[in-house]
Amino acid sequence: MTETNISGQSRPDGAADGRNHPGLTTDQLKQAYYDMLLIRRFEEKAGQLYGMGLIGGFCHLYIGQEAVVVGVQMAQKPGDKVITSYRDHGQMLAAGMDPRGVMAELTGRATGLSHGKGGSMHMFSREKNFYGGHGIVGAQVSLGIGLAFANKYRGTDEVSLTYYGEGASNQGQVYESFNLAALHKLPCVFILENNRYGMGTSVERASASKELWRNGEPWGIPGKQVDGMDVEAVNAAAQEAVAHCRAGKGPYLLEMSTYRYRGHSMSDPAKYRQRTEVDEIRQHRDPIDHVRNLLRTAGVEDAEFKKVEDKVKEIVAEATEFAKTSPEPDPSELFTDVLVGE
Amino acid sequence: MAIDILMPALSPTMTEGKLAKWNKKEGDTVSSGDVIAEIETDKATMEVEAVDEGVLGKILVPEGSEGVAVNTPIAILVEQGEAVPDAPSAGSAPVTSSREEPKAAASVAVPAPTPVSEPEKDWGETSEITVREALRDAMAAELRRDPDVFLLGEEVAQYQGAYKVSQGLLEEFGEKRVIDMPITEHGFAGMATGAAMTGLKPIVEFMTMNFSLQAIDHIINSAAKTHYMSGGQISCPIVFRGPNGAAARVGAQHSQCFGSWYAHVPGLKVVAPWSAADAKGLLRAAIRDPNPVVFLENEILYGQKFACPVDEDFILPIGKAKVERQGKDVTIVAFSISVGTALAAAELLAEKGIDAEVINLRTLRPLDTATIVESVKKTSRLVTVEEGWPYAGIGAEVAMQVIEHAFDWLDAPPVRVAGLDVPMPFAANLEKLALPQPDWVVDAVTKIV
Structure with a gap:
């Protein structure tokens, strides 16, 4: 696997094209480009709506990390289950959840996916096999091995894609989950999105372990560090990890080296890092620019990019309008859904 | 089409802030994600990133301006070659905040207890x-x-x-x-x-x-x-x-x-x-x-x-208490092992001529308030028994439910019997002193009957 980290410019020299993993076809790259751009523009709009006071509370944007979820999503099959933390809008859009319903939940409206009772951090879709949206750092990891447990209990070959950040990777229950998943050979891909900052604390200041992809080693969980800004690298690694799980060989850990451009949440002025650090990555390592360049090389013309950009803009505009104009939940919703059947 | 850039909020509570610095000047090309300005409040500084692309046509609020209200148009973004309007567009009035005061809860009634308690099914052998x-x-x-x-x-x-x-x-x-x-x-x-x-x-x-x-x-x-x-x-x-x-x-x-x-x-x-x-x-x-x-x-x-x-289909409903002993002078409410304590106390009370009703809660949530209230309306007195600590315990909740729903029927203040308000000691004698005994219940009852 590539030793490249996101700040490094070096590329391993395995494959003829400069990459040592199987690439995506042009059609797949086009799909990835569309999916990533939708997340990017959706999140930019969410940030704007937050600034305008239409979104309240917490709002954690996925900007910069788009290649991770899109690359993994392309390695999934229907029935695979996904769970993540509170930085969850990207996962939801990648899972195919309706952008209008997501945006309307962000603005706390009745038409939101949780009827306005979940908010930015808490959305779910039984239909799309997305199990949230969890606000307690690390809790989704134990829940995620539970999704894998259910797959195994039912005798399917479906896997659980369990996302968490490098901030969560120091939580005790993550290691309890490693042990349980390895002990019971649960089909769980642990996807550690290392965006380098747990809120304002850099990974160097928070983790004694510097090679996070090796954190599962004591339990015999294979791990890889992956360039999370390169959708092809992500996809290749995810394919391998998912195949490992489907074959009944137990869990797999992928450390995605990625970066978040925005603050931890909207109210984070991001004083713990230099603006130049963000600019450097934006200019040289942007995951969407990367795909655009690959497509350009493959002969895709500007007019086609413009078409995608317009389509995405239209979807985001429509979602925004829907989220702004939908009614707030009826007060009668206050007492519904506390208990099933009551 | 010209787009107004509005003063953003750093946090849900921010209403105004200082426009500290413009990083772009009029005529500059702006791409999505570029930092165009910096704003400050007393708590934090934040960089304003452009969401849309275009040319910074006009700066409406100069840098150094204090007290700029959230959602005020601070600049106008135009497309390449487009004429710059003098004023923000009509549609750019500050966006109505969704953070209105919550509507009065008057229309939202807290569910009341169901008033009827049904007799328990007889399961036979x-x-x-x-x-x-x-x-x-x-x-x-x-x-x-x-x-x-x-x-x-x-x-x-x-x-x-x-x-x-x-x-x-x-x-x-x-x-x-x-x-x-x-x-x-x-x-x-x-x-x-x-x-x-x-x-x-x-x-x-x-x-x-x-x-x-x-x-x-x-x-x-x-x-x-x-x-x-x-x-x-x-x-x-x-x-x-x-x-x-x-x-x-x-x-x-x-x-x-x-x-x-x-x-x-x-x-x-x-x-x-x-x-x-x-x-x-x-x-x-x-x-x-x-x-x-x-x-x-x-x-x-x-x-x-x-x-x-022994019936193979035997099952009990969650949320239903059971009257373990009928009585008319006092209602003793207990759960788990304390039901035994309450029943033992009831026997001792019977010797003194006091006829206690003992309710086994069975479920703590949802609480069967109806059964408790019905009993208190008959006995007019309430004693609760639990092994847990008294402070903010189940007894406190039961007493409050009775006060809310049967205050006028009470002839005496409710009394709670609970484990003592200490971590559990190890020594046999101290442990026994920390847990409710039947005579504690008898004492509590005799005080109010």
């Missing part, structure tokens, strides 16, 4: 079994009935249960459905909760409920709230069970009641059986319930024998 056997039989019956039900916990399989509650289950149902867990409560409670979110029906045994504190985040934040947070999409049919409350001589960390802890949480049901019939009928109901249920057993009761219906 009974046999004497221990609470331990009743719990085991309940799990076995539900494991047979529904392949989605499974049991996991520490020592539940090969060891047959730390307290032998799961005796024989591994043999009958195999290791797929009766699963030993390592000592890792946080992890396995989370794992079981995740499995329940997909529709499986785990029974999680905590060796004692004291260890559920390691896992309480999943019980409350993951299991109890997900149905609500998902707008009703994801339910969590799971049972968390184990011995609760004081055992005997096991010290402070292993002797406490979590009744009021869990009963505090909307989204949970909390059951606390006393007899073998309670244990069997209610555990079957808990396993079938589509909601997360915390099932509080008691180690001292495990070996006690009670008459329990």
Whole structure:
């Protein structure tokens, strides 16, 4: 696997094209480009709506990390289950959840996916096999091995894609989950999105372990560090990890080296890092620019990019309008859904 | 088309701020993501990034301006070659904030207790079994009935249960459905909760409920709230069970009641059986319930024998209390092992000519307020008994319900009898002094009758 980290410019020299993993076809790259751009523009709009006071509370944007979820999503099959933390809008859009319903939940409206009772951090879709949206750092990891447990209990070959950040990777229950998943050979891909900052604390200041992809080693969980800004690298690694799980060989850990451009949440002025650090990555390592360049090389013309950009803009505009104009939940919703059947 | 750039908010409470600096000047090309300005409040500084692309046509608020209200247009962005308007567009009036004051709650009535208490169904023939056997039989019956039900916990399989509650289950149902867990409560409670979110029906045994504190985040934040947070999409049919409350001589960390802890949480049901019939009928109901249920057993009761219906379909409803003893002079409300204490007290009171009614709560949430209120309307006096601590305990809640719903019927202030407000001591004599005894209940009753 590539030793490249996101700040490094070096590329391993395995494959003829400069990459040592199987690439995506042009059609797949086009799909990835569309999916990533939708997340990017959706999140930019969410940030704007937050600034305008239409979104309240917490709002954690996925900007910069788009290649991770899109690359993994392309390695999934229907029935695979996904769970993540509170930085969850990207996962939801990648899972195919309706952008209008997501945006309307962000603005706390009745038409939101949780009827306005979940908010930015808490959305779910039984239909799309997305199990949230969890606000307690690390809790989704134990829940995620539970999704894998259910797959195994039912005798399917479906896997659980369990996302968490490098901030969560120091939580005790993550290691309890490693042990349980390895002990019971649960089909769980642990996807550690290392965006380098747990809120304002850099990974160097928070983790004694510097090679996070090796954190599962004591339990015999294979791990890889992956360039999370390169959708092809992500996809290749995810394919391998998912195949490992489907074959009944137990869990797999992928450390995605990625970066978040925005603050931890909207109210984070991001004083713990230099603006130049963000600019450097934006200019040289942007995951969407990367795909655009690959497509350009493959002969895709500007007019086609413009078409995608317009389509995405239209979807985001429509979602925004829907989220702004939908009614707030009826007060009668206050007492519904506390208990099933009551 | 020209786009107005509005003064953003750094936080939900920010209403105005200082426009500290413009990083772009009029005529500059702006791409999505570029930092165009910096704003400050007394708490923080934030960079304003462009959302749209274009040319910074006009700066409406110069840098250094203080007290700029959120949503004020601060600049106009135009497309390449487009004429710059002089003023913000008509449509750029500050966006109405969605953060209006919540509507008055007047239209939202807190659900009132159902007023009628129905007589309990007669299940016919009974046999004497221990609470331990009743719990085991309940799990076995539900494991047979529904392949989605499974049991996991520490020592539940090969060891047959730390307290032998799961005796024989591994043999009958195999290791797929009766699963030993390592000592890792946080992890396995989370794992079981995740499995329940997909529709499986785990029974999680905590060796004692004291260890559920390691896992309480999943019980409350993951299991109890997900149905609500998902707008009703994801339910969590799971049972968390184990011995609760004081055992005997096991010290402070292993002797406490979590009744009021869990009963505090909307989204949970909390059951606390006393007899073998309670244990069997209610555990079957808990396993079938589509909601997360915390099932509080008691180690001292495990070996006690009670008459329990033998009917294969025997089940009891969650949320219904049982009047264990009819009386007219005072209502004694208790749950779990304290029901025995209350019944013993009632016998002593009978010798003094006081006719006590004893209510076995069976369920702590939802509380059967109707049965309690009906009884108090008859007796006009209330005493509560529990082994847990008095402060913010179940007795406090029961008394408050009675005050809310039957204040005019009360002839005396309610009295609570509870474990003493101290960590449980180890010495035999001190431990005995810390836990409610029948004569404490007798004293409480005689003060108000």
